[in-house]
Amino acid sequence: MHMTVPSLEVSEAFKRWLGSRGFIYQLFTDFFGRKPTLSLIAQWSRNRQISAAAEMSEGGRELKRYLCGQKPQDLLQVCEAEAAEYDRLMRDETVVGLKPREAALLGEAEEFCNVLSDVYASAGIVFKKCGDEADDHIAIELEFMAVLHERMLFNSFSVRSAMELLDIQENFLREHLLLWTPEFCERLEAATNSSLYRGLSRMLEEFLPYDLHMLQSWRASLESAAAAV
Numbered sequence: 001m002h003m004t005v006p007s008l009e010v011s012e013a014f015k016r017w018l019g020s021r022g023f024i025y026q027l028f029t030d031f032f033g034r035k036p037t038l039s040l041i042a043q044w045s046r047n048r049q050i051s052a053a054a055e056m057s058e059g060g061r062e063l064k065r066y067l068c069g070q071k072p073q074d075l076l077q078v079c080e081a082e083a084a085e086y087d088r089l090m091r092d093e094t095v096v097g098l099k100p101r102e103a104a105l106l107g108e109a110e111e112f113c114n115v116l117s118d119v120y121a122s123a124g125i126v127f128k129k130c131g132d133e134a135d136d137h138i139a140i141e142l143e144f145m146a147v148l149h150e151r152m153l154f155n156s157f158s159v160r161s162a163m164e165l166l167d168i169q170e171n172f173l174r175e176h177l178l179l180w181t182p183e184f185c186e187r188l189e190a191a192t193n194s195s196l197y198r199g200l201s202r203m204l205e206e207f208l209p210y211d212l213h214m215l216q217s218w219r220a221s222l223e224s225a226a227a228a229v
Contacts, residue, residue, distance in 0.1 A: 014221070017214045018153060020053040024060075024207060025146035027053070031200055032090070032100065033139030036082040038075055045070065056210065059202025066195040085194045098187045102136040102180045112136060116176070120144060123168055138184065141177055145169060145211075159226050166219050173212045181208060 027050075030040060044050060045067040054064035070078055090100050099105045103112040116135040120127070125147055133140055152165045185205040189198050 014214070014218065016052060016056070017211075020049065020056060021211060021214075022146055022149040022153065023047075023049045024053050024056075024203075025142050025149060028200065028204060029139050029143040029146055031196070032142065033133070033137075035086045036079055036196065038079045041067065041070070041075060041079055041082075057203050057206035059199055059204070059206050063196070063199030063203055066199055082194060082196050085192060085197060089188065089192055089194075089197060098184075098191050100138045100184065101134055102138075102141065102176060103134075104136075105180050105184055116141070119172065119176075123148065138181065141172075144172065145177070148172075159222070162222060163219070166215055166222075170212060170215050170219075173208060173215070177208055178212065181205070 027044060030044070034040075050064050050067065054060040089098060102108070102116075103110065113135045120135065123144075125144060127135075127140060127143065148165060148169050152162070152169075182205055185201040188201040192198060
């Protein structure tokens with residue numbers, strides 16, 4: 001028999017974090033993983049969760065103001081401009097130093113992707129990619145965190161499996177995302193005047209360290225509750 005995760009008295013800070021982090025990782029995945037379209041921007045600008053997520057960082061508030069502040073008659077022009085900017089930033093190798101891949105930014109060998117492929121496989125995750133995204137592309141790494149969050153939030157675990165999921169997320173943040181995304185965000189912000197991508201870069205840079213802190217705090221809460229049983 002496995003001991004199930006004990007019930008917790010969840011603070012408001014934990015509730016906001018748990019209720020928003022999956023949404024935030026999906027937002028990053030959508031905008032870093034594909035060109036902004038009219039439907040994508042309209043979808044996110046109408047999503048009620050964006051207000052709660054935005055309050056977690058200054059970059060989030062900036063992004064909310066941009067997405068929710070567009071006039072309907074301007075959306076098509078905005079989307080065309082942001083789609084062109086996505087191509088320039090994420091696909092044009094002439095943009096100096098801006099590389100949306102971990103291996104490229106850190107100067108790792110191309111075989112580095114095999115390491116990430118093993119990480120994903122060991123967690124039982126296989127991605128259905130829309131294009132030729134490498135396993136170390138920023139959108140794939142962020143989607144990995146989104147999938148793990150869904151598993152953590154919506155499944156019943158034993159204490160052991162809950163801790164294993166926390167381990168995977170904490171390690172992935174420390175050993176991958178937090179090693180290279182601060183530099184990526186700095187370069188992205190310097191390379192663009194787009195309110196969309198500047199807001200995304202600031203939000204990502206602020207959110208990831210906060211997310212690691214909250215995962216560690218959540219672990220401590222689970223351990224305390226389990227010890228009290």
